[in-house]
Amino acid sequence: MSLSLPGSLVSTEWLAAHLDDPTLVILDGSFKLPGVTPIAAEDFAARHIPGTRFFDIDAIADHETTLPHMLPSPAAFERFAGDLGISNDSVVVVYDTPGLMSAGRVWWTLHVFGHDKAAILDGGLKKWLADGRPVTDAVIAPAPTHFTATFDPTAVRAKTQLLDNLQSQAEQVIDARSAGRFTAEETEVRPGLRSGHIPGSLNLPFTALADPHTGEVLPVSELRKAFEAAGLDFSKPVIASCGSGVTAAALVFGLHLVGKDDVAIYDGAWTEWGQPGDTPAETGAGKDQSGR
Numbered sequence: 001m002s003l004s005l006p007g008s009l010v011s012t013e014w015l016a017a018h019l020d021d022p023t024l025v026i027l028d029g030s031f032k033l034p035g036v037t038p039i040a041a042e043d044f045a046a047r048h049i050p051g052t053r054f055f056d057i058d059a060i061a062d063h064e065t066t067l068p069h070m071l072p073s074p075a076a077f078e079r080f081a082g083d084l085g086i087s088n089d090s091v092v093v094v095y096d097t098p099g100l101m102s103a104g105r106v107w108w109t110l111h112v113f114g115h116d117k118a119a120i121l122d123g124g125l126k127k128w129l130a131d132g133r134p135v136t137d138a139v140i141a142p143a144p145t146h147f148t149a150t151f152d153p154t155a156v157r158a159k160t161q162l163l164d165n166l167q168s169q170a171e172q173v174i175d176a177r178s179a180g181r182f183t184a185e186e187t188e189v190r191p192g193l194r195s196g197h198i199p200g201s202l203n204l205p206f207t208a209l210a211d212p213h214t215g216e217v218l219p220v221s222e223l224r225k226a227f228e229a230a231g232l233d234f235s236k237p238v239i240a241s242c243g244s245g246v247t248a249a250a251l252v253f254g255l256h257l258v259g260k261d262d263v264a265i266y267d268g269a270w271t272e273w274g275q276p277g278d279t280p281a282e283t284g285a286g287k288d289q290s291g292r
Contacts (some may be wrong), residue, residue: 003091005093012121012123013047013068015128020052025084025090026095027106028040028048028095029055030043030096031096031246033189035189040054046137048136049133051096052095053142057106060109063074065135067244067268067271068243071112071267083144085149088148092118094118095121095125098215099123099124099215100209100253104252104253105249107120110254113149121216126214154264157239158266159266162273163279168272171236172232172233172239173241173266174201174239175202175203175204175242175248177243182203190272192275197281197286198273198282201282201288202281204227206242227254238260238262239263239265240255240264245266248269
């Protein structure tokens with residue numbers, strides 16, 4: 001019988017029971033902000049779940065732009081996926097170190113390019129280690145394979161679309177950065193960027209979606225309450241943003257679990273919007289919880 005996922009979120013128990021399945025591909029999608037050491041690739045080299053391949057968010061990207069880790073072209077992603085041993089038949093489980101920071105970006109990227117047989121490991125490496133499960137420093141060399149990408153343009157937004165949305169208000173924008181970065185009380189981590197947020201945005205830090213002690217994603221009922229408390233109207237489509245398009249995907253994943261999939265990511269995010277220029281920026285708390 002072929003391997004199938006029990007849902008978009010899998011437990012450490014499920015993954016441990018299927019580690020040796022030949023159709024399973026495990027990806028470590030860990031990511032760290034600029035200047036944080038050791039870098040994620042070094043963490044991976046030191047320890048990871050057996051059989052895991054490292055999905056380098058900075059490398060698997062569009063290198064024709066100065067913006068960090070923008071989505072690659074479909075043709076480029078086909079090469080990246082093939083080199084990782086991902087085929088269209090692969091069952092993919094993604095994790096990151098804290099639980100739900102950057103794993104969502106990898107999960108979202110796979111979906112954008114047409115691969116829906118992907119799930120996130122609940123609690124990530126943090127929960128795996130807490131359960132006493134094995135890790136290794138042995139790096140595998142996956143056999144290259146073929147992946148055919150089917151790009152979904154509805155999952156991505158560009159700056160021009162965000163500018164148009166300022167007038168139309170057709171889509172809600174929700175920002176996954178910390179409250180301090182959103183309000184401009186904290187300085188942006190990338191030098192040269194202005195502080196603040198896209199006018200009219202809501203704010204829900206990605207850290208609000210998981211248990212800080214275990215790294216596990218909150219129950220669906222609590223996820224919905226968190227989005228509602230942030231002012232989100234579930235009847236309207238959503239654009240998720242953040243600092244550079246990584247943690248926005250945690251919000252996309254959280255909304256997916258709640259059953260809302262009319263959600264896109266502004267891929268350039270604040271790294272593009274917050275550059276010196278004429279894109280408008282607001283400071284302060286933004287919309288209140290009633291969405292006004």
